[in-house]
Amino acid sequence: MAIIVQLDVMMAKRKIGLMELAEKINITPANLSILKNNKAKAIRLSTLDEICKALDCQPGDILEYKEDEDGEEN
Amino acid sequence: MAIIVQLDVMMAKRKIGLMELAEKINITPANLSILKNNKAKAIRLSTLDEICKALDCQPGDILEYKEDEDGEEN
DNA sequence: TAAAAAATTATCGTAAAACGATAAATAATT
DNA sequence: AATTATTTATCGTTTTACGATAATTTTTTA
Numbered sequence: 785m786a787i788i789v790q791l792d793v794m795m796a797k798r799k800i801g802l803m804e805l806a807e808k809i810n811i812t813p814a815n816l817s818i819l820k821n822n823k824a825k826a827i828r829l830s831t832l833d834e835i836c837k838a839l840d841c842q843p844g845d846i847l848e849y850k851e852d853e854d855g856e857e858n
Numbered sequence: 859m860a861i862i863v864q865l866d867v868m869m870a871k872r873k874i875g876l877m878e879l880a881e882k883i884n885i886t887p888a889n890l891s892i893l894k895n896n897k898a899k900a901i902r903l904s905t906l907d908e909i910c911k912a913l914d915c916q917p918g919d920i921l922e923y924k925e926d927e928d929g930e931e932n
Numbered sequence: 933t934a935a936a937a938a939a940t941t942a943t944c945g946t947a948a949a950a951c952g953a954t955a956a957a958t959a960a961t962t
Numbered sequence: 963a964a965t966t967a968t969t970t971a972t973c974g975t976t977t978t979a980c981g982a983t984a985a986t987t988t989t990t991t992a
Contacts, residue, residue, distance in 0.1 A: 785903060785904060785907055786907055786910075786911070787903040787904075787906050787907045787910070787917065789903075801938070801939090802938070802939060802940095803937090803938065803939080811979095811980075811981090812980075812981060812982075812983095813938085813939070813940090814939090814940080814941080814942090814980090814981085814982090814983085815979075815980055815981075816939095817939060817940055817941080818940090818941085818979095818980095819979095820939095820940095821939095821940075821941095823941090824903070824978085824979075825902060825903055825904065825977080825978060825979090826900050826901060826902040826903060826949085826950075826977080826978055826979070827900060827901065827903070827979085828899060828900040828948085828949085828979065828980090829859060829861040829863075829898070829899055829900060829901070830859060830861075830899065831979085831980090832861050832921070832923075833859055833860050833861045833923065836860075836861070836923035837860070837923075841923070842918060842921075842922065842923050843861065843917055843918055843921035843922065843923055844916060844917055844918020844919075844921070845918075847906070847916075847917035847918070847921070848916065848917065849906075849907065849910035849911075849915075849916050849917055875967070875968090876967070876968060876969095877966090877967065877968085885950095885951075885952090886951075886952060886953075886954095887967085887968070887969090888951090888952085888953090888954085888968090888969080888970080888971090889950075889951055889952075891968060891969055891970080892950095892951095892969090892970085893950095894968095894969095895968095895969075895970095897970090898949085898950075899948080899949060899950090900948080900949060900950070900978085900979075901950085902950065902951090902977085902978085905950085905951090
């Protein structure tokens with residue numbers, strides 16, 4: 785697996801915390817945290833949509849394809 | 859919903875057809891077609907990974923957030 | 933440095949959706 | 963016209979999101 789979810793960057797840029805974002809996009813903080821820390825194996829486009837809307841950004845700002853390096857699993 | 863899957867463009871750029879890509883990423887042509895035509899409601903990161911690998915591109919080349927216009931559903 | 937707030941992690945249950953297999957229909961090529 | 967590629971549909975299984983919740987850990991703040 786080499787798709788990385790990079791929510792941190794945009795969240796910092798928008799100065800928004802996990803709680804606030806979670807509330808904005810109608811997801812529990814617990815689940816947003818999972819997403820934010822690359823523990824999710826899939827994402828609903830509707831959720832991606834909400835995030836992009838809330839952070840005013842593009843999917844590409846959040847999802848990154850990175851060539852596999854050693855030391856990853858999944 | 860305002861997340862658009864834009865596989866066509868990169869596929870054209872790489873001169874690869876649906877069948878060939880489907881085989882490369884180990885998905886049935888039927889399911890790839892669904893993805894390609896915005897009928898999917900979610901995507902596994904592993905699938906996105908395969909696509910990016912096969913097309914040598916970034917998620918941002920494939921997923922686009924577009925402000926809602928009238929005449930969409932979902 | 934203690935209290936409070938934020939974030940992470942975990943578990944359980946339900947609902948949603950991917951995806952395979954398959955077949956049929958439609959569109960595009962040759 | 964025949965072949966190939968693509969789309970659409972259905973059914974079944976498996977995966978996974980996500981809610982609810984609670985406990986834990988980390989970070990912030992007073």
